[in-house]
Amino acid sequence: MPAPVLDFWFDFASTYSYLAAMRIGPLAERADVRVRFRPFLLGPIFKAQGWTTSPFNLYPAKGRNMWRDLERSCADLQLAFRRPDPFPQNSLLAARVALAGLDQTWGEGFCRALFCAEFADGCRIDDAAAIGNILAKLKIDSEPALAAAQSDDIKTRLRAQTDEAQRLGLFGAPSFTTADGELFWGNDRLEPALRWATGAPISTAAEPS
Amino acid sequence: MPAPVLDFWFDFASTYSYLAAMRIGPLAERADVRVRFRPFLLGPIFKAQGWTTSPFNLYPAKGRNMWRDLERSCADLQLAFRRPDPFPQNSLLAARVALAGLDQTWGEGFCRALFCAEFADGCRIDDAAAIGNILAKLKIDSEPALAAAQSDDIKTRLRAQTDEAQRLGLFGAPSFTTADGELFWGNDRLEPALRWATGAPISTAAEPS
Numbered sequence: 281m282p283a284p285v286l287d288f289w290f291d292f293a294s295t296y297s298y299l300a301a302m303r304i305g306p307l308a309e310r311a312d313v314r315v316r317f318r319p320f321l322l323g324p325i326f327k328a329q330g331w332t333t334s335p336f337n338l339y340p341a342k343g344r345n346m347w348r349d350l351e352r353s354c355a356d357l358q359l360a361f362r363r364p365d366p367f368p369q370n371s372l373l374a375a376r377v378a379l380a381g382l383d384q385t386w387g388e389g390f391c392r393a394l395f396c397a398e399f400a401d402g403c404r405i406d407d408a409a410a411i412g413n414i415l416a417k418l419k420i421d422s423e424p425a426l427a428a429a430q431s432d433d434i435k436t437r438l439r440a441q442t443d444e445a446q447r448l449g450l451f452g453a454p455s456f457t458t459a460d461g462e463l464f465w466g467n468d469r470l471e472p473a474l475r476w477a478t479g480a481p482i483s484t485a486a487e488p489s
Numbered sequence: 490m491p492a493p494v495l496d497f498w499f500d501f502a503s504t505y506s507y508l509a510a511m512r513i514g515p516l517a518e519r520a521d522v523r524v525r526f527r528p529f530l531l532g533p534i535f536k537a538q539g540w541t542t543s544p545f546n547l548y549p550a551k552g553r554n555m556w557r558d559l560e561r562s563c564a565d566l567q568l569a570f571r572r573p574d575p576f577p578q579n580s581l582l583a584a585r586v587a588l589a590g591l592d593q594t595w596g597e598g599f600c601r602a603l604f605c606a607e608f609a610d611g612c613r614i615d616d617a618a619a620i621g622n623i624l625a626k627l628k629i630d631s632e633p634a635l636a637a638a639q640s641d642d643i644k645t646r647l648r649a650q651t652d653e654a655q656r657l658g659l660f661g662a663p664s665f666t667t668a669d670g671e672l673f674w675g676n677d678r679l680e681p682a683l684r685w686a687t688g689a690p691i692s693t694a695a696e697p698s
Binding site: 329339341342344345348349352353356449450451452462463464465466468469472476 | 538548550551553554557558561562565658659660661671672673674675677678681685
């Protein structure tokens with residue numbers, strides 16, 4: 281039997297997507313679930329909700345707590361953390377490069393490296409030079425990678441991926457979707473999403489004792 | 490040495506506060522943490538953010554996912570679940586009764602029973618008759634309880650509690666605060682908040698391997 285599939289939806293600008301991207305590999309392997317990395321853009325989805333920037337900027341108390349929570353969570357997970365400036369970073373080019381890489385063998389490694397550059401090292405990720413540096417460290421030839429990323433094919437596919445995210449009801453990142461139509465939102469839902477994907481029995485609702 | 494203290498902030502209208510209220514007792518006991526139940530009102534805090542109702546109503550995609558997630562989470566936790574109508578319920582009287590009960594011995598039991606009436610049975614919680622029923626089931630004399638709840642002292646203290654929540658930076662419920670000033674938001678943060686309260690060592694941030 282083929283391994284069950286879980287779609288992992290993320291935006292490179294999203295803080296908790298960093299945590300999910302760093303955690304998902306080993307957890308999925310242990311659960312015997314095949315993960316598909318699906319970069320998309322939150323911008324159009326936020327815009328449809330009337331937001332012009334991250335809700336963490338729009339709601340300062342929520343934003344302050346998010347940064348502190350991220351700091352605590354990274355310490356727990358032994359992940360480095362440095363806040364990028366500005367926040368959110370423009371993730372358009374990074375998402376296009378990731379899509380190009382996912383057609384080849386280096387997509388997932390690039391995604392992790394990109395997230396680390398942004399949230400572990402606090403670097404900008406919004407231009408070709410920054411992304412070229414990340415590719416160079418991964419020993420990937422940056423010229424063809426960036427050319428593929430700027431092709432009409434990739435541009436169209438990234439738009440289609442974002443449209444699909446919206447159709448699936450996504451409203452934030454990271455999110456996880458299963459073949460049978462479940463949507464799980466947030467890094468905290470990674471484990472339940474993997475459990476669901478494997479069809480592990482979910483207890484039936486019962487009266488609390 | 491006295492047990493460390495964790496403040497548990499909740500609004501009776503809040504769906505994830507139901508889960509936290511049902512989980513916190515045994516978890517805190519195992520962690521040897523003393524929990525203080527602190528009902529407050531989200532309404533004034535939402536209003537300050539420009540929201541006139543729950544964000545789950547304002548943002549339909551978020552709301553749909555919350556109800557489905559709650560259903561899945563309740564099944565996992567073997568908690569019954571029925572969606573109350575309307576949502577959110579007006580939680581003012583319930584919060585006042587809870588404060589009165591927390592002065593005596595029946596406060597925490599009342600909080601759990603109230604949450605179950607609302608989210609396990611789907612009952613309304615917004616009037617004296619509904620709350621009287623809950624008190625009756627707990628064998629608490631409802632007349633003096635409701636009289637105390639409507640006293641100026643309790644009304645003032647609930648307002649002060651909500652003001653304090655706002656001062657502490659709370660923006661949603663459930664939330665947990667520690668003596669050393671940490672704020673944890675959401676049912677998912679109950680375990681980390683308890684760990685923090687006990688002073689369990691948090692790993693220092695390190696480069697991901």
